[in-house]
Amino acid sequence: MLYLTLTAISTTLPGMKTMLDKKFWRNFSRNIWEKKALVLRNVKSGLLEITDAEVFDLLVLYADRCRKLNDPTGFKFFIDGFKAEEEDVLQVLPEKQDKSLLGYHARMKALFPDYCLVCDELLQVNHKKQHLLTEFTDELYRHVGFPNRFSEMGLYLGNYRKTPFGVHVDSCGVFSFPVAGVKRFRLWEPQYVKKNPSLDRAFKYEKHKKASELLEARPGDMTYWPSSAWHIAESDGSFSATWSLGVWVDQPHKEMISDSLKGLLAQKSGAAGNKVATQFKKLHSDSGEVSELPKAYLQTIELLQRLSVEELQETFLKSWxxxxxxxxxxxxxxxxxxxxxxxxxxxxxxxxxxxxxxxxxxxxxxxxxxxxxxxxxxxxxxxxxxxxxxxxxxxxxxxxxxxxxxxxxxxxxxxxxxxxxxxxxxxxxxxx
Ligand SMILES: [Fe+2]
CATH class of the missing domain: 3.40.366.30 (50S ribosomal protein L16 arginine hydroxylase; Chain A, Domain 2)
Incomplete structure (x- = not known):
């Protein structure tokens, strides 16, 4: 049974930074990762040293690229919780003339009382700042393991009162780093949502608030919740911008193995591997028993028996x-x-x-x-x-x-x- 317990760690004196050192990561991987939520105040990390002005410049750079290509891929825009059409997204992206995140917000606020701009993997498309992200993830992976799927770093920005898709759960653990404004996340344990399924995708959950945990973070802080936590972001309608790093945990080792072997087996089985019908002598006995393998399968067994350790090792090493x-x-x-x-x-x-x-x-x-x-x-x-x-x-x-x-x-x-x-x-x- 998994208990989601909020652990607001704030061990440092005012003005002192919380170091994400070996000791922190060891404790994190042992006691927090995939077990508990966490709020960490005043964190020292390269990621948190990216100023709101730099975030604005990154957004404009990426938005300029989208405008040039006439393709908003990477951006999503929500108005009152509804996702805008692609061609409309290009019209509402940050521009140099906005001058700052707040300048952009002023322009958007005049148009939409409730909006949310999401930029997926903004740091991943930027060479100069990307190392700040990999410095963080490299340490994380060293301690909790390399994700079989991947991580994604997005920027969430706007004055939206609730996450546009309501209370939900993702197959990823999430680290959040507010850049501007105060960010609030409300979390529920999976066991509670199982007993109260109406919470799924809910926007109104007054009666379930007592059972939730509220994480509150400001620029300089970091929050984390495990992949099992149901969550929603809340705001009083004021502006906020937040980095969100999702580390996906939905690809088990067995899938890695079968994906790796797929290529090897396809290559080994040759033309016989492409056949779309199987020749057979008898499908089953009079009593219904199926005991005879068609020739194609017997040949496959021979083929598998002939696989050498080197071939398997090479296959796995190459895909790794x-x-x-x-x-x-x-x-x-x-x-x-x-x-x-x-x-x-x-x-x-x-x-x-x-x-x-x-x-x-x-x-x-x-x-x-x-x-x-x-x-x-x-x-x-x-x-x-x-x-x-x-x-x-x-x-x-x-x-x-x-x-x-x-x-x-x-x-x-x-x-x-x-x-x-x-x-x-x-x-x-x-x-x-
Ligand atoms: Fe989410």
Whole structure:
């Protein structure tokens, strides 16, 4: 049985910061993670050092990109709890002329008495600030494990009185970091909602308030609730902006295993694997007993018996590498750059290495992963040396590693498309 108990930890003296150090994370993973809610005051974290002015600039940057592409993907806008149509969302995004979050709010408030702007993964689309997020998640993952699904960081902004979809539960644990205004979250234990199913999607819950816990946080604070907690955000109609990090916990290990094996089995079963009907001798005996396997299944058993430990190891290692190459996020910042033999390139971020491994079953083959994609190269090829030099933080001239290998260049372009690389500009050109 799981008890949701609010633990408002405020151990520091006024003015002192709460450090998210090893001791904190050890205690968090042992006593809080997926067990209890938490409010932490005055937290020291790079994430909380992003000012509201910087958040506004990030929003405008992303909104400008959406306007240019005529595509609001990444933004959602709710008016009185109703989701706005995509074409309307482009009309209500933050603009440079708003000057600040409050400027944007003033413009929106005049149009809508109750609005909510959600920007999914705002930090994930920004290269410069992304490390502040990964510094936090890297520590979290080190202590509670790497998520089999992913994490998502969204910004929630507006004067909405209630979460637009009412009281609900997600399959993720949620960390919240208010940027502006006071944020209130009301939580219920899963056992209580089971006994009171009318709370599901409810906006009116006066009689259930006594059974709830109220988390209140201001800029500088952090809240957390486990994936089992039913919740709703509340406000008196004043403005607030909050980062929300959802860590999804709905993908069990067995799914990781079956997903990894799918590719291997498809490859092993060859043409027989594509057959859409199965030949058989007899479906069942007169008494209804089914005891005879069709030939296709017997052949599959033989095939499975022939699988070597190396093949299994390689399959799992490859999919594990591909999985962790997204750094535990749904989206990896992409910065499409065109690579040619003449390009001088470097890693986009020294914290986001191109991962690699030797093939265990094909001699001389090396696999490379970045941002959830995997490509193959040769151990003797230029790409292998290039990747290791890039991972050391060196700027590299592509032509010094390969000029004629089309497959290496193609593989490098795939890694670049996934966001691994940036073009090194000649510093001489930038001198004033
Ligand atoms: Fe939620």
């Amino acid at each position: 590498m591909q999985h962790i190459s997204s750094q535990g996020f749904k989206t990896v910042p992409s910065a499409p750059v065109e690579i040619s033999a003449k390009s001088k390139i470097r890693l986009r971020s020294k914290n986001s290495l191109i991962l690699w491994q030797h093939s265990l079953t094909s001699k001389g083959v090396v696999y490379f992963s970045f941002g959830g994609v995997t490509v193959a190269g040769k151990k003797s090829g230029g790409l292998f040396k290039l990747v290791r030099d890039l991972n050391h933080g060196n700027p590299c001239m592509v032509s010094q590693y390969f000029t004629r290998s089309r497959s290496d260049l193609r593989a490098l372009q795939t890694l670049a498309d996934a966001g691994a690389l940036s073009i090194e500009k000649d510093k001489g050109l930038n001198r004033q």
